[in-house]
Amino acid sequence: MTEQFEPTIIGFTCNWCSYRAADLAGTARIKYPPNLRLIRLMCSGRLDPTFVFKALAGGADGVLITGCHPGECHYLEQNYKALRRFQLLSRVLQGLGVEPGRVKLVWASAAEGARFASEVATFVEEIRALGPLHWGIAPADLPIVSELVPEEVVA
Amino acid sequence: MSVNGKKPKFAMYWAASCGGCEIAVLNIHEKILDVDANFDVVFWPVAMDAKYKDVEAMEDGSILLTLFNGGIRNDENEHIARLLRRKSKLLVAFGSCANEGCIPGLANLSESGEIVHTAFNTLTTDNPYAIYPRTSFEMPEGEIHIPEILPTLKTLDQVVNVDYYMPGCPPESHQIAAVIDLVVQVLQGKAELPPKGSVIGAGDSTVCDECQRLRNVKTITSFERIWGIAPDPSLCLLEQGIPCNGPATRSGCDARCPAAGAQCIGCYGPAEGVLDYGARLISAFASVIDAEDPAEIDHILDGMVDPVGQFYRFNLAGSLLKAAVPAWRKRVPQPLQGALRPET
Numbered sequence: 326m327t328e329q330f331e332p333t334i335i336g337f338t339c340n341w342c343s344y345r346a347a348d349l350a351g352t353a354r355i356k357y358p359p360n361l362r363l364i365r366l367m368c369s370g371r372l373d374p375t376f377v378f379k380a381l382a383g384g385a386d387g388v389l390i391t392g393c394h395p396g397e398c399h400y401l402e403q404n405y406k407a408l409r410r411f412q413l414l415s416r417v418l419q420g421l422g423v424e425p426g427r428v429k430l431v432w433a434s435a436a437e438g439a440r441f442a443s444e445v446a447t448f449v450e451e452i453r454a455l456g457p458l459h460w461g462i463a464p465a466d467l468p469i470v471s472e473l474v475p476e477e478v479v480a
Numbered sequence: 481m482s483v484n485g486k487k488p489k490f491a492m493y494w495a496a497s498c499g500g501c502e503i504a505v506l507n508i509h510e511k512i513l514d515v516d517a518n519f520d521v522v523f524w525p526v527a528m529d530a531k532y533k534d535v536e537a538m539e540d541g542s543i544l545l546t547l548f549n550g551g552i553r554n555d556e557n558e559h560i561a562r563l564l565r566r567k568s569k570l571l572v573a574f575g576s577c578a579n580e581g582c583i584p585g586l587a588n589l590s591e592s593g594e595i596v597h598t599a600f601n602t603l604t605t606d607n608p609y610a611i612y613p614r615t616s617f618e619m620p621e622g623e624i625h626i627p628e629i630l631p632t633l634k635t636l637d638q639v640v641n642v643d644y645y646m647p648g649c650p651p652e653s654h655q656i657a658a659v660i661d662l663v664v665q666v667l668q669g670k671a672e673l674p675p676k677g678s679v680i681g682a683g684d685s686t687v688c689d690e691c692q693r694l695r696n697v698k699t700i701t702s703f704e705r706i707w708g709i710a711p712d713p714s715l716c717l718l719e720q721g722i723p724c725n726g727p728a729t730r731s732g733c734d735a736r737c738p739a740a741g742a743q744c745i746g747c748y749g750p751a752e753g754v755l756d757y758g759a760r761l762i763s764a765f766a767s768v769i770d771a772e773d774p775a776e777i778d779h780i781l782d783g784m785v786d787p788v789g790q791f792y793r794f795n796l797a798g799s800l801l802k803a804a805v806p807a808w809r810k811r812v813p814q815p816l817q818g819a820l821r822p823e824t
Contacts (some may be wrong), residue, residue, distance in 0.1 A: 374759035386481040397774065402772070409766035413787065414776050418764060419789035421589075422805030460801065460808065 331453040332386035336361045336445070337376065339391045341399040342434050343391035349438030357442040358449040362388065369391070369449045370403025374414045377428055382460050386450035389445070392448040404432070424455050485725055488544035488667065490519035491535075492562060492574075494526060495557035496584040496633060497552030501575040502526045502549070504650035507628050507655045518664050519545070535563055535623035547574040547646075547661060551584050552634040556627035563639035568632035570673075572680070578636040580749050580757075581797020586630045588796050588803035589788070591810055596629060632803045644674070644743050646681040649747035649794060652733055655681035680762060683731030684752040687744045691735040693717065699766075699770035703783030706743055717743050718768065721783075723790055728760035756800045758791030 333369045336342035350357065366372060369392025390411060411430045419425050428459045429448055433441045469475040494502065506512060508632050515521070521541060523530045546568035565571055576582035587595055599605070600612050615628045636642055645703045646659065659681045672681060683690070692759035695716045704721040711717060715740055717724040724743035726735070737744050748758040765784075771777045784790060792799055803811065 349673055372764040375756045378756050378759050382800040382802075386524070405772045406767055408769070408774065409769050410778050412774065413766045413781055414759075414763045416781060416784075416787045417758060417791060420786075420804070421801060424803075 327465070330453055330457060332360050332449060332457070333384060334387045334389055334449065334452060335376075335380040335385045336363045336389040337372050337391065338363055338365050338417045339371075339392045339399070339404075340365055340384045341369045342393035342397065343369075343431075343441065343456045344455075345435035346391075346433040346441035346446045349435065350442040351438075353438050355439055356440040357445040358479065360449045361445050367370055368398065368403045369407035370398070370400060372410065374410055377414060381423065381427070381458060384460065386455070387429070389448055390428065391433055391441070391444075392430075394434055397434065419435050420421055423458070426455060427458065482491065487520040489522045489538075489542060489566065490515065491521070491523035491546040491568065492526075493523065493544050493546065493548050493550070493560060494560065495548070495578070495636075497550030497575065497577045498583070499526065500650040501577075502647075503646035503697045504575075504653055505547070505656055507653040508660065509653075511660060514660060514664055514796055527668075531700060532560070532563070532662060533642055535567060538567050540566050540752045541569050541602055541796075543569065546571045547572050548636055549578050549650075550574040550707055551577040552580050552630065552636065552639050553584060554627035554629050558630070558634075561639045570643045571636075572644045572646055573636040574646050575651055576647060576749060576794050579647050579798065580795045581633055582747075582794050584794070584797075585633045585635075585797030586789075588807045590804070591806040592629050592631050593810075594806075619764045625745060633797050635798045638797075638802075643676050645677075645679045647679060647730055647747075647749040648682065648732065651681055655732060663677075679730070679752070681732065682748060685731045685732065686751045687726035687729040687731055687735050687738070689750070689786055690731045690733075691716075691738045693738055695719065698768040700780075701770050702766050702780055705785075713741065713802060716791050718765075723765060723784060725761060725790075727764040728754055742773070747797070757795040758799055761791045 338347055344363075347363060369390060372390055377390075380388050390407065392407050393399065394403040395404060395408070399476065411428070415425045415428060418428060431444045433444065492502070492505065515703055519530065521540070523535050534667070543564070546564050548564060548571060549563065550557065552561055573579045577584055581588065596612065600608050601610055613626060614714055616625045644656075648655065662671055664672055683749045693696050693716045694714050696719060698716065700721045701720070702721050703723055706722055707718070711720050711721075711722060718726070722743050724738060725746035726738060726744040727742050728746040729746045735744070746757065750760070754760045769777060769780050771780055795802065802808070
């Protein structure tokens with residue numbers, strides 16, 4: 326018996342456009358899958374690639390990065406910075422054997438609630454098709470040596 | 481701190497490493513005599529003969545200071561890491577391998593079986609009968625063993641608790657000398673140890689902070705390789721398009737490579753507060769690229785031929801993801817239950 330795989334997706338929104346798009350989707354009662362956990366940043370330019378690695382290492386199956394459309398950044402050009410980081414990050418993830426499709430960049434203005442919802446729905450299906458990443462289930466270290474000893478600090 | 485007139489005990493061990501850390505310790509020149517004057521060296525495979533059973537026979541916590549270099553590549557490394565943890569009061573992750581995996585950690589890009597295969601059956605290996613090592617063998621005298629390779633290389637603190645971290649590939653000799661001076665002063669009651677978990681023998685800023693090159697606002701339109709151009713001797717290397725890892729790398733080396741005209745490759749590991757070394761560099765490099773069009777950005781990024789090698793040369797095993805997918809899959813067997821694959 327196979328149940329349907331429900332991916333865990335971490336989403337990052339910027340305060341000025343894409344978060345408002347998500348908000349608009351909510352107030353307009355547009356439905357989208359509940360697999361996305363949103364984190365609001367002030368700007369997509371605040372997105373440190375560390376966040377993406379941490380999400381994947383912590384058990385997320387995909388990461389959605391969103392921001393204002395090019396040319397419309399509240400902080401002038403920080404979304405271009407996000408774009409460049411995303412493109413370089415994708416190359417690194419590919420080098421590490423992670424499917425590049427697991428991290429996606431989407432622009433959404435404050436008026437694009439419907440678009441935001443449909444992008445989320447699409448992304449959830451894309452990740453569902455890729456399957457689980459299974460990074461997070463790893464305890465930092467599985468014991469390998471059979472004769473394990475307690476490892477308390479003696480000092 | 482000398483107990484009953486006896487000198488405190490010192491140990492140094494190498495796990496998966498190249499031996500450069502040991503050379504760096506010997507490079508402290510006459511300071512090595514201070515080690516001998518203040519410590520009783522009880523275990524140091526590169527310098528003296530000692531058996532594991534001698535260490536096993538020691539009382540727990542009886543070694544004051546153990547410098548552990550090398551990553552945890554096989555079950556022998558792991559066994560000795562646990563053993564030395566138990567026997568030592570202060571366990572120092574010494575050098576990049578023990579701290580963050582270093583070059584041996586790059587093996588985490590590949591599945592371990594593939595690594596063994598490459599080592600035993602490639603063009604450069606004369607192995608016509610494809611003989612592979614067995615980790616145990618039945619002899620008339622009994623079963624004998626050789627160490628078994630682990631699915632991924634682990635850093636020391638992924639296996640045991642570590643008291644202090646001393647980065648560098650290898651740690652600079654003047655930094656080692658300073659640490660030994662400090663420990664000797666502590667022994668004489670003239671100084672106190674830093675808090676547990678501290679990074680010792682290094683700075684708390686970045687290589688850029690120590691670099692003497694001139695820095696302006698950086699905007700680059702192409703990545704260059706160090707052998708492809710004649711870099712300006714006084715200008716920031718990153719500004720000239722050379723991917724220099726200084727912005728994310730811990731200070732402590734006096735920015736030797738940039739001073740000599742070579743880019744920083746990151747051997748001192750992540751700077752203070754950097755959680756993932758590669759991520760910090762992705763951020764730094766992407767920020768200075770002067771392009772806004774996706775195709776143009778891609779074209780510029782094509783100039784960086786090996787992003788993973790650029791960002792994780794020393795830090796893969798210590799990074800957030802710790803390994804590439806093939807190696808990780810083997811380290812963490814897929815769960816039998818709850819593996820919710822999509823219905824096809």
